[in-house]
Amino acid sequence: MKDVAARAGVGLKTVSRVVNGEPGVTADTESRVRAAIEALGFRRNDSARILRKGRTASIGLVLEDLADPFYSPLSRAVEEVARANGSLLFAGSSAEVPEREEELALALCARRVDGLVIVPASDDHRYLEPEIAAGIATVFVDRPASRIEADAVLTDNAGGARTAVAHLIAHGHRRIGFIGDRPHIHTADERVRGYREAMAAHGLAVREEWVSMGGTAPERVRAELERMASGPEAITALFSGNNRVTVTAVRVLSEHDRPIALVGFDDFELADLLRPGVTVIAQDPARLGRTAAELLFRRLDGDTAPPQRVELPGRLIPRGSGELPALQH
Amino acid sequence: MKDVAARAGVGLKTVSRVVNGEPGVTADTESRVRAAIEALGFRRNDSARILRKGRTASIGLVLEDLADPFYSPLSRAVEEVARANGSLLFAGSSAEVPEREEELALALCARRVDGLVIVPASDDHRYLEPEIAAGIATVFVDRPASRIEADAVLTDNAGGARTAVAHLIAHGHRRIGFIGDRPHIHTADERVRGYREAMAAHGLAVREEWVSMGGTAPERVRAELERMASGPEAITALFSGNNRVTVTAVRVLSEHDRPIALVGFDDFELADLLRPGVTVIAQDPARLGRTAAELLFRRLDGDTAPPQRVELPGRLIPRGSGELPALQH
DNA sequence: CTGAAAGCGCTTACAG
DNA sequence: CTGAAAGCGCTTACAG
Numbered sequence: 001m002k003d004v005a006a007r008a009g010v011g012l013k014t015v016s017r018v019v020n021g022e023p024g025v026t027a028d029t030e031s032r033v034r035a036a037i038e039a040l041g042f043r044r045n046d047s048a049r050i051l052r053k054g055r056t057a058s059i060g061l062v063l064e065d066l067a068d069p070f071y072s073p074l075s076r077a078v079e080e081v082a083r084a085n086g087s088l089l090f091a092g093s094s095a096e097v098p099e100r101e102e103e104l105a106l107a108l109c110a111r112r113v114d115g116l117v118i119v120p121a122s123d124d125h126r127y128l129e130p131e132i133a134a135g136i137a138t139v140f141v142d143r144p145a146s147r148i149e150a151d152a153v154l155t156d157n158a159g160g161a162r163t164a165v166a167h168l169i170a171h172g173h174r175r176i177g178f179i180g181d182r183p184h185i186h187t188a189d190e191r192v193r194g195y196r197e198a199m200a201a202h203g204l205a206v207r208e209e210w211v212s213m214g215g216t217a218p219e220r221v222r223a224e225l226e227r228m229a230s231g232p233e234a235i236t237a238l239f240s241g242n243n244r245v246t247v248t249a250v251r252v253l254s255e256h257d258r259p260i261a262l263v264g265f266d267d268f269e270l271a272d273l274l275r276p277g278v279t280v281i282a283q284d285p286a287r288l289g290r291t292a293a294e295l296l297f298r299r300l301d302g303d304t305a306p307p308q309r310v311e312l313p314g315r316l317i318p319r320g321s322g323e324l325p326a327l328q329h
Numbered sequence: 330m331k332d333v334a335a336r337a338g339v340g341l342k343t344v345s346r347v348v349n350g351e352p353g354v355t356a357d358t359e360s361r362v363r364a365a366i367e368a369l370g371f372r373r374n375d376s377a378r379i380l381r382k383g384r385t386a387s388i389g390l391v392l393e394d395l396a397d398p399f400y401s402p403l404s405r406a407v408e409e410v411a412r413a414n415g416s417l418l419f420a421g422s423s424a425e426v427p428e429r430e431e432e433l434a435l436a437l438c439a440r441r442v443d444g445l446v447i448v449p450a451s452d453d454h455r456y457l458e459p460e461i462a463a464g465i466a467t468v469f470v471d472r473p474a475s476r477i478e479a480d481a482v483l484t485d486n487a488g489g490a491r492t493a494v495a496h497l498i499a500h501g502h503r504r505i506g507f508i509g510d511r512p513h514i515h516t517a518d519e520r521v522r523g524y525r526e527a528m529a530a531h532g533l534a535v536r537e538e539w540v541s542m543g544g545t546a547p548e549r550v551r552a553e554l555e556r557m558a559s560g561p562e563a564i565t566a567l568f569s570g571n572n573r574v575t576v577t578a579v580r581v582l583s584e585h586d587r588p589i590a591l592v593g594f595d596d597f598e599l600a601d602l603l604r605p606g607v608t609v610i611a612q613d614p615a616r617l618g619r620t621a622a623e624l625l626f627r628r629l630d631g632d633t634a635p636p637q638r639v640e641l642p643g644r645l646i647p648r649g650s651g652e653l654p655a656l657q658h
Numbered sequence: 659c660t661g662a663a664a665g666c667g668c669t670t671a672c673a674g
Numbered sequence: 675c676t677g678a679a680a681g682c683g684c685t686t687a688c689a690g
Contacts, residue, residue, distance in 0.1 A: 048667035048682090076394065092418065108370060134372065270576065342662085354660085381683090
């Protein structure tokens, strides 16, 4: 910029005015400056700009896995809102490892992002307190923060689970299994809670062999489902805890001889084209992301209301697999 | 940092040494500095650091759509390589709009990212020449750069298309349709070229009614496929140009009375569970992303070899839909 | 082992 | 309409 000023024979401030489109420059001066910029190939360095101005015009997104079909529309929605607010987006995957979430979030804070949208992997977010105190707005999405008060945008997981299980019960099922993600993951806990509540509300006992929490690795899900689906007390229906589990369950059930009803949490592409179509409780990941990001930018615009929790509903989409009757076998 | 130095009764440089873990500080001094950091809640500002050091330890990724199931594993792979190299990732979607690609890429350059991985939407990348000259490493992925020489990591699209079409011909098909993305998208052009080459190599004429290029909107794909599949010269097989087209084609064909064979470019989740399973030419998006990002970091490490083009193979996965015989109807 | 000075490339606040 | 000075928060190069 100094070189541009020298070449154009003007002061630094005048170059700054031209670069930023500020008023108070004659057309003649402006064209001299522009010519110098062109000749020198000048490109403004935003790092320097950021150092002087307060905001960096960037936000950070930390989630489990950028490639997951549930989280990728959420990411895209956050990105769109960021763009609409003139911000760039840093994105990073925690891979469900708490230390990685913390490392990523703190690295982003050191870059002085204006705000953070986090799908937590950690169960203790006190590490963020100094950052939040220093003014970095933070909104949690899909799962709430732990051990701090913070904004959160969630799906009504327990409610959705109750709907799913009540639907299976209404179709005659009594022995209903649940396979979900690892306990301590908020969504997994909420969904198993909804499952238990719905069973209890209908006077049905839950046998602990029918409940399996522990990660979404296909081998694990396959083994657990095959175990639940065999023996004299075999389940006649499964409520699967998320899209990763559902996909494996569909695969296992397609090889199975006796029909087992299935309702999955989370919708997924082509669910309607399978035979039977897969009945799901659909979340709206793009809406989760959009809502969280919009809340973040309201905070950045000065909204200082107490931390709020927004809860979006899940929606039952019957497609066949959840309407299979409970045959006595 | 000034405050920390004052409180600890040391110089600025000593604080800097402690914060960066540099040697040459006595244990006693260090603990005084750490106490001051703790008491003041000091957090280093990386913007200032970046301004002094050359590198920003960040790279940018510009692609069509973060939420697309083809691009999201690619993003994740780029992110992993960035992390392994100590870099943070900016991610942005161009939505296939050239101006948006340019705007994003230039915004990233103004932030002085060390490098850029781009899935191009634009057909003229000369706008990047000053940036590349200024030292921003750039690698194109999935599609090559236009009008500049640059590194590119691609799938062998024409070869994959030839394999797909030859496969259909081997199963007795002569009237084979192609529905692809908009012309001028490199991958779409390459795939239609492979289609034409394979047809010609087998002495088959291509009727222009069987070829449709123009975006992946479901309504468009549906209308084109229904047109091709009707009348006396109806196609008996379809080669679909990407995963978005394939998904709609599967949906349309599932409502269709006469069986039409299908081979799709790009694999997708649950393709094996549909009836029939969907035969595809599988790309490896994670490997594309990883290869591109690794090449980028080699460039950042000083590799100054001429721009190179890496081409990864596509792989035919027969699952049933591509092996349907050509019935005479 | 430690620190004072200069400077990275901008913007802010002010004066003319 | 225009510009000189100070400063954002660090690191570099140097001296002690």
